[in-house]
Amino acid sequence: MREPTFLAALLLSGTAHAAQDRPALPPVSDQFLLDQLELGEEIETRADGDLNGDGDADTVFVVASPDERHLYVVLSYRGEVDIGHEPGGHFKLEPDPLGPAGLTTNKGVLTIRDLTGGTTALSATYRYRAAITKDRPRMRLIGLDATAYSRTYAHDGNEMSWNVATGNTITSLLKVATSGDRGYDKLYTRKFKRPVRTIYMEDTPGAEEELVGVTKAK
Known part of the structure; x- marks a missing residue:
C-alpha cells in the first residue's frame, strides 16, 4: 500500500455535513481498505476504537505482503463543514510474523503486540497515544517492550520494558532454567x-535494535 495513494484516497472520502448535524461517523469500511491494496497485499488484521477522544471510531490495520508488513492508523476528524478520516501514522513491522499482530485500543491508548521470528523469536509491544501537532494529529510512542528468546529454550534471552513518556526502563537476562520445568529464570x-x-509513529525504532542497545549498555 503506497502511502501517498492511500492518503489521497482517504482525504477524498470525507463527507460534507452541517456542523450542528453531527451524524455518527462509521469506521473506515473493509471495502475501502481492500480497494487500496496492491497485488500480493492483504489486510492481516484491523481494530477500531476511539484514539483521539472525539467519540468516533478510529481504525488501525496491518497490510501484509510476502516481503513486508506495514501498520497504519486512520483517525476520524470533524471540520467546520465536513467529517471524515485522515492518516494518523504508520510504521514498518518485522516481515516474519508468527501469527497476526494483536491490536487493542483502551482509553485512548493503542497497543500493538507482534511476535516474529522462528525458533528464536522476538516479542514486541508498542503503545501509542494521539498527539496534536501543528499540522495534524499524529500517533506518539509512549511505550516499547521487547523480549528475545528461544521458543525451544535452546539459549538465553533478554527482555526490556521502556516507558518512553517517562524514560523509565527495566531490563533483565532470561537464563535457561537448569531444573524443574523448561523455562527461563529472570x-x-x-x-x-x-x-x-x-x-x-513514523520514527518508531526497531524493537530488536533497542533491546540489544540497552542490554549491552552496562
Whole structure:
C-alpha cells in the first residue's frame, strides 16, 4: 500500500455535513481498505476504537505482503463543514510474523503486540497515544517492550520494558532454567532512566535494535 495513494484516497472520502448535524461517523469500511491494496497485499488484521477522544471510531490495520508488513492508523476528524478520516501514522513491522499482530485500543491508548521470528523469536509491544501537532494529529510512542528468546529454550534471552513518556526502563537476562520445568529464570534486573524524547509513529525504532542497545549498555 503506497502511502501517498492511500492518503489521497482517504482525504477524498470525507463527507460534507452541517456542523450542528453531527451524524455518527462509521469506521473506515473493509471495502475501502481492500480497494487500496496492491497485488500480493492483504489486510492481516484491523481494530477500531476511539484514539483521539472525539467519540468516533478510529481504525488501525496491518497490510501484509510476502516481503513486508506495514501498520497504519486512520483517525476520524470533524471540520467546520465536513467529517471524515485522515492518516494518523504508520510504521514498518518485522516481515516474519508468527501469527497476526494483536491490536487493542483502551482509553485512548493503542497497543500493538507482534511476535516474529522462528525458533528464536522476538516479542514486541508498542503503545501509542494521539498527539496534536501543528499540522495534524499524529500517533506518539509512549511505550516499547521487547523480549528475545528461544521458543525451544535452546539459549538465553533478554527482555526490556521502556516507558518512553517517562524514560523509565527495566531490563533483565532470561537464563535457561537448569531444573524443574523448561523455562527461563529472570536474572540481573536493572532499572534506569533514559532521556525523554518525542517519537512519532513514523520514527518508531526497531524493537530488536533497542533491546540489544540497552542490554549491552552496562
